[in-house]
Amino acid sequence: MLKLFLISVLFYLCILQSQAQPNANWIVLEGKVSNKNLGTPLSATIILESLPYGADNRVFQSDANSGEFSFRVEDQKRYKVKVKAKGYIEILEEIVIHSDLQPLHFEMIPNGGGTLLSLNINFDQAKANILEDSYHELDKLVKMLNDYPGMEIQLEGHTDFRGSANANLRLSERRVQSVKKYLIEEGISSKRIKTKAFGGSEPISRENTEEAKLMNRRVQARILKTE
Incomplete structure (x- = not known):
């Protein structure tokens, strides 16, 4: 009986489907x-x-x-x-x-609560000098912080996982400090900017490709609060 009932239901659904929105x-x-x-x-x-x-x-x-x-x-x-x-x-x-x-x-629009923003920021190879083509991205971050005067963020620095773990950690710290310095020079209070360095401990990809290495080398901004 159950089998017959299921067959009947399936047949009925097929009919409905064939009739639904014929000229859609x-x-x-x-x-x-x-x-x-x-x-x-x-x-x-x-x-x-x-x-x-x-x-x-x-x-x-x-x-x-x-x-x-x-x-x-x-x-x-x-x-x-x-x-x-x-x-x-x-x-x-x-x-x-x-x-x-x-x-x-x-x-x-972000509402805080740990929202993580990816930033397209480029640096000199193995250094913390911000390349000029990244200024536009940083200026957008400045504007967002000005638009939300109560917003506080945490800059998080990452490198690729290859190489010395200690050197990678120091490099990621120098890079987030460079970004923080840029924001402060543009008028953002240092009290609104925290930093955290991860080195290569949290790679996005472990593939041995240039694309994967670029993805792993990143600075992100985590919104801690908006008000």
């Missing part, structure tokens, strides 16, 4: 999720719910490296969109789908 026109919706202040890409959960009855509910994820997303939605439909990322204020919007809709850009 689907288009690709593209966009990006980023940090509002720094412009850095974010991995976020994007939840779609069709309006008014929520017949179409789906969950997507933006790419961690680019922040980009792409998925199919039904043309001429209205959707409620919820964007969620750990450490950021949730975004809730309504959109109407049409063929001329431009790519969406969700800019998220």
Whole structure:
């Protein structure tokens, strides 16, 4: 009896699926999720719910490296969109789908609680001198700190794990101190900036490639509080 019941249910669902939205026109919706202040890409959960009855509910994820997303939605439909990322204020919007809709850009605001921001900062090889092409990135961090006067951050320095552990630790410490010095010279109070050096103890990748080494050599900013 149970087997017959399951077969009947499956048959009924197949009929519903074959009848659902026979003339639906689907288009690709593209966009990006980023940090509002720094412009850095974010991995976020994007939840779609069709309006008014929520017949179409789906969950997507933006790419961690680019922040980009792409998925199919039904043309001429209205959707409620919820964007969620750990450490950021949730975004809730309504959109109407049409063929001329431009790519969406969700800019998220950090809410503290340990939010970790990746910074694109380059240094001289094996030194703590900040290269000029990193100033723009640091200026965005300065602006964010000015926009949120109560914000406190912790600069966290990392190197690749190869080589002397002690030398890597010292290098990561010198680099976060260089970044802190830059922020202070731009008017940010030293009391709002903590530092922590990790050396090569927390690599992103252990692959023996130049790309992996570059990923491991990084300075990040952890938001400790926003008010």
